[in-house]
Amino acid sequence: EYVIVDGEVLDRTVAKVDIEDRGYQFGDGVYEVIRIYNGKMFTGKEHLNRLVESAGKIRMKLPFSPEELESKMEELISKNELDTGIVYMQFTRGTSPRNHVFPAGDVAPTFVAYTRKVARPVESMEKGVRTILDEDIRWLRCDIKSLNLLGNLLSKQKAAEAGCFEAILHRGETVTEGSHSNISIVKDGVIITHQADNFILNGITRQKVLEICSNESIAFEERAFTLDELSSADEVFSSGTTVEVMPIVEVDGKPVGNGEPGPVTRNLQNLFKGEIERQCGN
Ligand code: PMP
Missing domain, CATH: 3.30.470.10 (Aminotransferase class 4, branched-chain amino acid transferase, N-terminal domain)
Known part of the structure; x- marks a missing residue:
């Protein structure tokens, strides 16, 4: 090696x-x-x-x-x-x-x-994953992809110990992102994800997903959303380099929607796969 x-x-x-x-x-x-x-x-x-x-x-x-x-x-x-x-x-x-x-x-x-x-996480992408909520205790420059990851590690460890894939972080009532991925919700067909500012890492996967949405005329809003909006969302998904577009089917023990990956997330997964094949072949 x-x-x-x-x-x-x-x-x-x-x-x-x-x-x-x-x-x-x-x-x-x-x-x-x-x-x-x-x-x-x-x-x-x-x-x-x-x-x-x-x-x-x-x-x-x-x-x-x-x-x-x-x-x-x-x-x-x-x-x-x-x-x-x-x-x-x-x-x-x-x-x-x-x-x-x-x-x-x-x-x-x-x-x-x-x-x-690293294999593509095909099984999790198919079935969806569980998450917990955790207070976002990180510093105020989360836009920098720095080696200082202790806040992320503590949250991810908590998630792992709860048998979950990800910790969804929030500053008070506002959801920011995940411990190692960006978080988006879907409400009435519209994708909502935190704006790219100092509170989140502007994920390359997040940007690619939004580019796909623009091209495909899928509605989206880049704005902060609340814990209430998260718990009443129709769909929730995580995005990141290794996890691609990952359906979230449970947050803190409560099912998202009907507890199955939803149609908007499924569509994005397929479009994202198409983008991978366009760039890297299949
Ligand atoms: N937020 C955090 C905190 C991350 O560590 C990552 C990277 N895995 C992401 C978001 C997603 O970024 P990307 O799509 O560029 O991998």
Whole structure:
């Protein structure tokens, strides 16, 4: 298995990162996860652009352009003969003696990437998944895809311990997103999902779904919705790179609609699959 450390393709067993890497000590870095279907990146450019944006928001300059990163990822995918899975990549603010203050300009970011086989979650996508509610205790820059994921982890762990797929997060009465995905509801045929601001990560899957809605004249609103709207929704779904469009059939022990994936979500799943096949073949 090959990985990339600082731009070099290496065998995983010899790859090393320093104990004073700022990612390790502070979570001082940003990352991306890109889906691979048929050995090809899906929405790769969008993910790489978001990576550059996330880095900019934490005042970090990446030593590679999106185009260079794209070709490095292609090399890694092909060396690892990956068919269906993900590529994970992260940049930290580099290695230097521990100090909250940023290191001097000559300290280069640490770049790590690897691939992993991940099947499409076909069974869950077919049947739908259960969720819990949890207070969103994260910081106020959830738009940055940063390595600091403790708030997300605590919520996801709670969900896992309840036998659930996801924790739907809310700040008081307002639903924001999931611990590792974006959340949308459907009411009277209209899709409602939180606007892209500092309270959510603007998911690439979320954006792709909204683009599909525009093209197919499916009504949607980008606005915050409440816990009451969530509990009276006709349908609820989660979206994310690894989970695609995932029907949610239960929230905190209460069924969504009739407890089965609904027609709007089903339609979106099919249209999304079509988009994957257009980009990556089938
Ligand atoms: N929100 C959070 C908190 C996430 O971690 C993710 C990524 N899995 C998403 C939303 C979905 O983003 P994307 O569609 O780009 O994977």
